[in-house]
Protein backbone atom coordinates (compact mmCIF):
# COMPACT_ATOMS: atom_id res chain seq x y z
CA UNK A 1 0.00 0.00 0.00
CA UNK A 2 1.47 3.28 -1.08
CA UNK A 3 -0.35 5.63 1.20
CA UNK A 4 1.44 6.70 4.34
CA UNK A 5 -1.59 8.53 5.61
CA UNK A 6 -3.31 7.68 8.85
CA UNK A 7 -3.17 9.10 12.39
CA UNK A 8 -4.42 9.65 15.88
CA UNK A 9 -7.06 12.00 17.00
CA UNK A 10 -5.63 14.90 18.86
CA UNK A 11 -7.39 14.47 22.20
CA UNK A 12 -6.07 17.90 22.32
CA UNK A 13 -6.18 21.18 24.14
CA UNK A 14 -7.87 23.04 21.33
CA UNK A 15 -10.83 20.68 21.29
CA UNK A 16 -11.88 22.54 24.41
CA UNK A 17 -13.01 25.58 22.57
CA UNK A 18 -13.78 27.50 25.71
CA UNK A 19 -12.93 30.64 23.89
CA UNK A 20 -15.69 30.03 21.40
CA UNK A 21 -18.59 32.05 22.58
CA UNK A 22 -21.76 33.44 21.11
CA UNK A 23 -22.01 32.85 17.40
CA UNK A 24 -19.23 30.31 17.55
CA UNK A 25 -21.64 27.83 19.05
CA UNK A 26 -24.34 28.43 16.51
CA UNK A 27 -22.12 27.98 13.57
CA UNK A 28 -23.13 24.58 12.25
CA UNK A 29 -22.96 25.62 8.64
CA UNK A 30 -25.04 28.76 8.65
CA UNK A 31 -24.66 31.26 5.90
CA UNK A 32 -23.74 34.69 7.14
CA UNK A 33 -27.20 36.12 6.45
CA UNK A 34 -28.70 33.55 8.82
CA UNK A 35 -26.55 34.66 11.74
CA UNK A 36 -28.78 37.50 12.72
CA UNK A 37 -27.90 37.88 16.40
CA UNK A 38 -24.28 38.56 15.65
CA UNK A 39 -24.37 39.62 12.07
CA UNK A 40 -22.52 42.87 12.66
CA UNK A 41 -19.69 40.98 14.30
CA UNK A 42 -19.81 38.31 11.62
CA UNK A 43 -19.74 40.91 8.84
CA UNK A 44 -16.61 42.38 10.29
CA UNK A 45 -14.64 39.19 10.79
CA UNK A 46 -15.48 37.61 7.47
CA UNK A 47 -15.43 40.75 5.37
CA UNK A 48 -14.96 39.91 1.71
CA UNK A 49 -15.95 36.28 2.29
CA UNK A 50 -19.70 36.76 2.73
CA UNK A 51 -20.72 33.97 0.37
CA UNK A 52 -18.90 31.24 2.26
CA UNK A 53 -20.44 28.77 4.71
CA UNK A 54 -19.56 29.61 8.30
CA UNK A 55 -18.30 26.47 10.07
CA UNK A 56 -16.91 28.50 12.98
CA UNK A 57 -16.72 32.22 13.45
CA UNK A 58 -14.36 32.35 16.42
CA UNK A 59 -11.92 31.63 14.91
CA UNK A 60 -12.98 32.08 11.30
CA UNK A 61 -13.45 28.77 9.50
CA UNK A 62 -15.27 29.27 6.23
CA UNK A 63 -16.14 26.71 3.58
CA UNK A 64 -16.82 27.35 -0.09
CA UNK A 65 -20.18 26.00 -1.30
CA UNK A 66 -19.57 23.50 -4.13
CA UNK A 67 -22.02 25.49 -6.24
CA UNK A 68 -19.42 28.30 -6.31
CA UNK A 69 -16.38 26.07 -6.89
CA UNK A 70 -16.93 26.14 -10.63
CA UNK A 71 -13.93 28.02 -11.98
CA UNK A 72 -10.40 26.68 -12.43
CA UNK A 73 -9.03 29.57 -10.36
CA UNK A 74 -11.01 30.18 -7.19
CA UNK A 75 -11.49 33.94 -6.72
CA UNK A 76 -10.11 35.33 -3.47
CA UNK A 77 -13.54 36.20 -2.11
CA UNK A 78 -14.58 32.55 -2.53
CA UNK A 79 -11.40 30.95 -1.23
CA UNK A 80 -11.98 28.89 1.94
CA UNK A 81 -10.50 29.92 5.28
CA UNK A 82 -9.12 27.68 7.96
CA UNK A 83 -7.17 28.50 11.08
CA UNK A 84 -7.07 27.50 14.72
CA UNK A 85 -6.83 30.92 16.36
CA UNK A 86 -8.01 34.38 15.45
CA UNK A 87 -6.67 36.05 12.34
CA UNK A 88 -4.11 38.62 13.54
CA UNK A 89 -4.32 42.22 12.50
CA UNK A 90 -0.92 42.68 10.93
CA UNK A 91 0.48 46.20 10.48
CA UNK A 92 2.53 45.90 7.35
CA UNK A 93 5.03 48.66 8.32
CA UNK A 94 5.90 46.86 11.51
CA UNK A 95 5.78 43.38 10.02
CA UNK A 96 9.02 41.53 9.27
CA UNK A 97 10.23 38.01 8.60
CA UNK A 98 13.08 36.68 10.71
CA UNK A 99 15.17 33.71 9.64
CA UNK A 100 17.22 32.06 12.35
CA UNK A 101 18.29 28.77 13.93
CA UNK A 102 20.85 26.60 12.12
CA UNK A 103 21.98 29.32 9.69
CA UNK A 104 25.26 31.18 9.10
CA UNK A 105 23.61 34.62 9.02
CA UNK A 106 20.30 35.22 10.77
CA UNK A 107 18.14 37.58 8.70
CA UNK A 108 15.40 40.13 9.15
CA UNK A 109 13.53 40.86 5.94
CA UNK A 110 10.87 43.45 5.15
CA UNK A 111 8.09 42.82 2.68
CA UNK A 112 9.81 45.09 0.15
CA UNK A 113 13.02 43.13 0.48
CA UNK A 114 11.15 39.90 -0.17
CA UNK A 115 9.42 41.47 -3.15
CA UNK A 116 12.82 42.48 -4.49
CA UNK A 117 13.95 38.85 -4.67
CA UNK A 118 13.32 36.77 -7.82
CA UNK A 119 9.57 36.14 -8.15
CA UNK A 120 8.11 32.69 -8.62
CA UNK A 121 4.51 31.82 -9.50
CA UNK A 122 2.76 28.56 -8.60
CA UNK A 123 -0.83 27.59 -9.26
CA UNK A 124 -1.82 25.40 -6.36
CA UNK A 125 -4.86 23.48 -5.22
CA UNK A 126 -4.79 24.06 -1.47
CA UNK A 127 -6.87 21.64 0.54
CA UNK A 128 -7.34 21.28 4.27
CA UNK A 129 -6.46 17.77 5.48
CA UNK A 130 -9.84 17.76 7.24
CA UNK A 131 -11.87 18.45 4.09
CA UNK A 132 -14.68 15.84 4.05
CA UNK A 133 -14.37 15.11 7.78
CA UNK A 134 -18.17 15.40 8.14
CA UNK A 135 -18.62 12.21 6.10
CA UNK A 136 -16.67 9.81 8.34
CA UNK A 137 -18.60 7.16 10.24
CA UNK A 138 -18.26 6.97 13.19
CA UNK A 139 -18.04 10.77 13.29
CA UNK A 140 -14.77 12.45 14.12
CA UNK A 141 -14.32 15.58 16.23
CA UNK A 142 -13.12 18.75 14.54
CA UNK A 143 -14.51 21.26 12.07
CA UNK A 144 -17.20 19.43 10.08
CA UNK A 145 -16.02 20.28 6.59
CA UNK A 146 -18.01 18.79 3.75
CA UNK A 147 -16.57 19.23 0.25
CA UNK A 148 -15.44 22.85 0.06
CA UNK A 149 -12.32 23.25 2.23
CA UNK A 150 -10.36 23.39 -1.00
CA UNK A 151 -9.58 25.94 -3.69
CA UNK A 152 -7.07 26.76 -6.40
CA UNK A 153 -5.12 30.01 -6.59
CA UNK A 154 -2.14 31.47 -8.37
CA UNK A 155 0.41 32.50 -5.75
CA UNK A 156 3.42 34.73 -6.35
CA UNK A 157 6.32 35.08 -3.95
CA UNK A 158 9.99 34.53 -3.23
CA UNK A 159 11.31 30.99 -3.17
CA UNK A 160 11.84 29.66 0.33
CA UNK A 161 15.10 28.21 -1.06
CA UNK A 162 16.37 31.69 -2.01
CA UNK A 163 15.63 33.05 1.46
CA UNK A 164 17.32 30.06 3.09
CA UNK A 165 20.35 30.39 0.78
CA UNK A 166 20.69 34.03 1.75
CA UNK A 167 20.85 32.97 5.40
CA UNK A 168 23.13 30.01 4.65
CA UNK A 169 21.72 26.77 6.05
CA UNK A 170 24.23 24.88 8.17
CA UNK A 171 24.80 21.14 7.60
CA UNK A 172 22.85 20.47 10.77
CA UNK A 173 19.63 22.04 9.37
CA UNK A 174 17.06 19.34 8.54
CA UNK A 175 13.66 21.03 8.96
CA UNK A 176 12.32 24.54 8.64
CA UNK A 177 9.90 25.50 11.40
CA UNK A 178 7.34 28.11 10.31
CA UNK A 179 5.49 30.44 12.67
CA UNK A 180 2.89 33.08 11.94
CA UNK A 181 1.65 36.20 13.73
CA UNK A 182 -1.48 34.48 15.09
CA UNK A 183 -1.30 34.09 18.85
CA UNK A 184 -2.95 31.25 20.76
CA UNK A 185 -5.48 32.14 23.45
CA UNK A 186 -4.88 30.82 26.97
CA UNK A 187 -2.94 27.56 27.20
CA UNK A 188 -3.48 26.55 23.61
CA UNK A 189 -0.18 25.75 21.84
CA UNK A 190 1.09 28.09 19.12
CA UNK A 191 0.52 27.06 15.51
CA UNK A 192 4.04 26.13 14.44
CA UNK A 193 4.60 23.69 11.60
CA UNK A 194 7.74 22.32 10.05
CA UNK A 195 8.68 21.30 6.55
CA UNK A 196 11.52 18.85 5.83
CA UNK A 197 14.54 20.53 4.19
CA UNK A 198 14.07 18.76 0.85
CA UNK A 199 10.56 20.18 0.39
CA UNK A 200 11.62 23.56 1.85
CA UNK A 201 14.31 23.80 -0.86
CA UNK A 202 11.99 22.66 -3.66
CA UNK A 203 11.89 25.33 -6.38
CA UNK A 204 8.07 25.52 -6.10
CA UNK A 205 7.90 26.10 -2.34
CA UNK A 206 7.41 29.83 -1.91
CA UNK A 207 6.76 32.62 0.54
CA UNK A 208 3.78 34.21 -1.15
CA UNK A 209 2.64 37.82 -0.92
CA UNK A 210 0.27 37.73 -3.88
CA UNK A 211 -2.81 35.60 -4.53
CA UNK A 212 -4.63 35.81 -7.87
CA UNK A 213 -2.99 39.12 -8.71
CA UNK A 214 -3.80 40.83 -5.40
CA UNK A 215 -2.17 41.08 -2.00
CA UNK A 216 -3.23 38.09 0.11
CA UNK A 217 -6.60 38.59 1.80
CA UNK A 218 -6.16 39.05 5.56
CA UNK A 219 -7.96 35.77 6.22
CA UNK A 220 -5.62 33.94 3.81
CA UNK A 221 -2.43 35.16 5.47
CA UNK A 222 -1.67 38.80 4.62
CA UNK A 223 1.05 39.95 4.20
CA UNK A 224 3.03 36.72 3.71
CA UNK A 225 2.35 33.00 3.81
CA UNK A 226 4.20 29.83 2.98
CA UNK A 227 2.85 27.86 0.04
CA UNK A 228 3.99 24.24 0.12
CA UNK A 229 2.49 22.87 -3.10
CA UNK A 230 0.81 19.48 -3.15
CA UNK A 231 0.97 19.01 0.61
CA UNK A 232 -1.99 19.26 2.94
CA UNK A 233 -2.98 22.84 3.76
CA UNK A 234 -1.52 23.03 7.27
CA UNK A 235 2.00 23.30 5.83
CA UNK A 236 1.09 26.59 4.18
CA UNK A 237 1.53 28.75 7.27
CA UNK A 238 -0.22 32.13 7.11
CA UNK A 239 0.87 35.55 8.46
CA UNK A 240 4.41 34.16 8.39
CA UNK A 241 6.88 35.96 10.68
CA UNK A 242 9.62 33.44 11.41
CA UNK A 243 11.51 30.63 9.71
CA UNK A 244 13.69 28.70 12.10
CA UNK A 245 16.07 26.11 10.71
CA UNK A 246 16.18 23.18 13.14
CA UNK A 247 18.00 19.89 13.50
CA UNK A 248 15.13 17.66 14.56
CA UNK A 249 11.42 17.53 13.90
CA UNK A 250 9.75 20.39 15.80
CA UNK A 251 8.54 19.36 19.23
CA UNK A 252 5.15 21.04 19.42
CA UNK A 253 1.49 20.01 19.36
CA UNK A 254 0.82 20.88 15.71
CA UNK A 255 3.73 18.70 14.54
CA UNK A 256 3.94 15.91 17.12
CA UNK A 257 0.23 15.29 17.67
CA UNK A 258 -1.90 16.92 15.01
CA UNK A 259 -1.75 16.20 11.26
CA UNK A 260 -0.71 12.60 11.71
CA UNK A 261 -2.16 9.48 10.20
CA UNK A 262 -2.05 5.82 11.34
CA UNK A 263 0.80 3.89 9.74
CA UNK A 264 -1.51 0.93 9.10
CA UNK A 265 -5.17 0.54 8.12
CA UNK A 266 -7.37 0.83 11.24
CA UNK A 267 -10.93 -0.15 12.07
CA UNK A 268 -13.49 2.68 12.10
CA UNK A 269 -13.55 4.07 15.64
CA UNK A 270 -10.27 2.43 16.69
CA UNK A 271 -7.88 4.32 18.98
CA UNK A 272 -4.35 4.57 17.62
CA UNK A 273 -1.21 5.02 19.75
CA UNK A 274 0.95 8.07 18.99
CA UNK A 275 3.95 5.91 18.02
CA UNK A 276 1.78 4.37 15.30
CA UNK A 277 1.27 7.72 13.62
CA UNK A 278 3.21 9.39 10.82
CA UNK A 279 3.04 13.01 9.63
CA UNK A 280 0.73 13.75 6.73
CA UNK A 281 2.49 15.11 3.67
CA UNK A 282 0.91 15.01 0.20
CA UNK A 283 -2.78 15.13 -0.61
CA UNK A 284 -4.72 12.05 -1.71
CA UNK A 285 -6.17 11.59 -5.20
CA UNK A 286 -9.65 13.10 -5.16
CA UNK A 287 -12.45 14.63 -7.23
CA UNK A 288 -15.79 16.30 -6.80
CA UNK A 289 -18.80 16.87 -9.00
CA UNK A 290 -19.94 20.50 -9.27
CA UNK A 291 -22.42 20.01 -12.09
CA UNK A 292 -25.15 19.02 -11.72
CA UNK A 293 -25.46 19.96 -8.08
CA UNK A 294 -26.61 17.39 -5.57
CA UNK A 295 -30.41 17.36 -5.50
CA UNK A 296 -30.81 19.07 -8.89
CA UNK A 297 -33.74 18.34 -11.18
CA UNK A 298 -32.84 18.11 -14.87
CA UNK A 299 -34.75 17.41 -18.05
CA UNK A 300 -34.41 14.01 -19.76
CA UNK A 301 -31.84 13.93 -22.56
CA UNK A 302 -28.32 15.25 -22.50
CA UNK A 303 -27.04 15.78 -18.97
CA UNK A 304 -23.73 17.57 -18.61
CA UNK A 305 -21.57 16.38 -15.73
CA UNK A 306 -18.44 18.19 -14.59
CA UNK A 307 -16.09 18.80 -11.70
CA UNK A 308 -12.46 18.95 -10.61
CA UNK A 309 -9.84 16.34 -9.74
CA UNK A 310 -6.43 16.67 -8.05
CA UNK A 311 -3.78 14.52 -6.43
CA UNK A 312 -1.32 16.72 -4.52
CA UNK A 313 2.16 16.28 -5.94
CA UNK A 314 0.94 13.78 -8.54
CA UNK A 315 -0.93 14.51 -11.73
CA UNK A 316 -4.39 13.30 -12.65
CA UNK A 317 -4.24 10.70 -15.40
CA UNK A 318 -7.98 10.07 -15.76
CA UNK A 319 -11.39 10.64 -14.27
CA UNK A 320 -14.11 8.04 -14.79
CA UNK A 321 -17.78 8.81 -14.33
CA UNK A 322 -20.87 6.71 -13.74
CA UNK A 323 -24.63 7.26 -13.76
CA UNK A 324 -25.72 3.73 -12.82
CA UNK A 325 -24.53 3.27 -9.21
CA UNK A 326 -21.06 2.37 -10.41
CA UNK A 327 -22.02 -0.57 -12.62
CA UNK A 328 -20.40 1.06 -15.61
CA UNK A 329 -17.78 3.79 -15.91
CA UNK A 330 -16.82 6.12 -18.75
CA UNK A 331 -13.69 8.22 -19.16
CA UNK A 332 -14.47 11.94 -18.80
CA UNK A 333 -12.74 14.57 -20.90
CA UNK A 334 -10.02 16.40 -18.97
CA UNK A 335 -9.83 20.19 -19.25
CA UNK A 336 -7.09 22.05 -21.05
CA UNK A 337 -5.90 24.02 -18.03
CA UNK A 338 -3.17 21.86 -16.65
CA UNK A 339 -0.52 22.79 -14.12
CA UNK A 340 1.38 20.67 -11.70
CA UNK A 341 -0.24 21.00 -8.20
CA UNK A 342 -3.48 22.42 -9.60
CA UNK A 343 -6.74 20.58 -10.05
CA UNK A 344 -8.02 19.59 -13.46
CA UNK A 345 -11.53 20.01 -14.68
CA UNK A 346 -13.41 17.06 -16.16
CA UNK A 347 -16.56 16.92 -18.27
CA UNK A 348 -18.87 14.26 -19.61
CA UNK A 349 -22.21 14.22 -21.32
CA UNK A 350 -24.67 11.48 -20.40
CA UNK A 351 -27.80 10.78 -22.31
CA UNK A 352 -30.44 9.96 -19.72
CA UNK A 353 -33.80 9.47 -21.39
CA UNK A 354 -35.77 7.65 -18.69
CA UNK A 355 -37.10 9.89 -15.90
CA UNK A 356 -36.08 8.88 -12.39
CA UNK A 357 -33.50 9.33 -9.64
CA UNK A 358 -29.83 8.88 -10.60
CA UNK A 359 -26.54 8.83 -8.77
CA UNK A 360 -23.72 10.47 -10.74
CA UNK A 361 -20.24 9.57 -9.54
CA UNK A 362 -16.66 10.64 -10.28
CA UNK A 363 -13.54 8.57 -9.67
CA UNK A 364 -10.09 10.03 -10.31
CA UNK A 365 -6.84 8.13 -10.94
CA UNK A 366 -3.40 9.71 -10.63
CA UNK A 367 -0.22 9.06 -12.60
CA UNK A 368 1.10 6.77 -9.84
CA UNK A 369 -1.94 4.51 -10.26
CA UNK A 370 -3.73 5.63 -7.08
CA UNK A 371 -7.51 5.52 -7.48
CA UNK A 372 -10.23 7.05 -5.32
CA UNK A 373 -11.58 4.31 -3.04
CA UNK A 374 -15.15 3.07 -2.71
CA UNK A 375 -14.95 3.16 1.13
CA UNK A 376 -13.14 5.64 3.39
CA UNK A 377 -9.82 5.09 5.12
CA UNK A 378 -11.26 5.95 8.52
CA UNK A 379 -8.74 7.60 10.83
CA UNK A 380 -9.14 9.19 14.26
CA UNK A 381 -8.78 12.81 13.11
CA UNK A 382 -10.84 12.48 9.97
CA UNK A 383 -8.12 13.44 7.50
CA UNK A 384 -7.84 12.91 3.75
CA UNK A 385 -11.41 11.91 2.93
CA UNK A 386 -11.20 10.93 -0.74
CA UNK A 387 -14.02 8.49 -1.43
CA UNK A 388 -15.51 8.50 -4.96
CA UNK A 389 -17.75 11.58 -5.10
CA UNK A 390 -21.44 11.35 -5.83
CA UNK A 391 -24.47 13.55 -6.42
CA UNK A 392 -28.08 12.43 -6.69
CA UNK A 393 -30.22 14.04 -9.33
CA UNK A 394 -33.81 13.83 -10.42
CA UNK A 395 -34.46 13.45 -14.14
CA UNK A 396 -37.93 14.77 -14.82
CA UNK A 397 -39.78 16.01 -17.88
Ligand SMILES: Nc1nc2c(c(=O)[nH]1)N[C@H]1C(S)=C(S)[C@@H](COP(=O)(O)O)O[C@H]1N2
Nearest residue numbers: 080081082083084128180220233234237238
Ligand atom coordinates in the same frame (compact mmCIF):
# COMPACT_ATOMS: atom_id res chain seq x y z
N1 LIG B 1 -0.59 30.89 10.99
C1 LIG B 1 -1.45 29.92 10.64
N2 LIG B 1 -1.34 29.39 9.41
C2 LIG B 1 -2.19 28.42 9.00
C3 LIG B 1 -3.18 27.92 9.88
C4 LIG B 1 -3.27 28.49 11.19
O1 LIG B 1 -4.10 28.09 12.02
N3 LIG B 1 -2.39 29.49 11.52
N4 LIG B 1 -4.01 26.92 9.44
C5 LIG B 1 -3.51 26.06 8.36
C6 LIG B 1 -4.49 25.17 7.80
S1 LIG B 1 -4.98 23.91 8.81
C7 LIG B 1 -4.92 25.26 6.50
S2 LIG B 1 -5.91 24.09 5.83
C8 LIG B 1 -4.54 26.41 5.65
C9 LIG B 1 -5.77 27.07 5.06
O2 LIG B 1 -5.42 28.14 4.24
P1 LIG B 1 -6.53 29.22 3.87
O3 LIG B 1 -7.18 29.70 5.11
O4 LIG B 1 -5.82 30.29 3.10
O5 LIG B 1 -7.54 28.54 2.98
O6 LIG B 1 -3.82 27.38 6.37
C10 LIG B 1 -2.84 26.85 7.24
N5 LIG B 1 -2.05 27.94 7.76
Ligand SMILES: [Mo]
Nearest residue numbers: 128129233234
Ligand atom coordinates in the same frame (compact mmCIF):
# COMPACT_ATOMS: atom_id res chain seq x y z
MO1 LIG C 1 -6.11 22.33 7.44
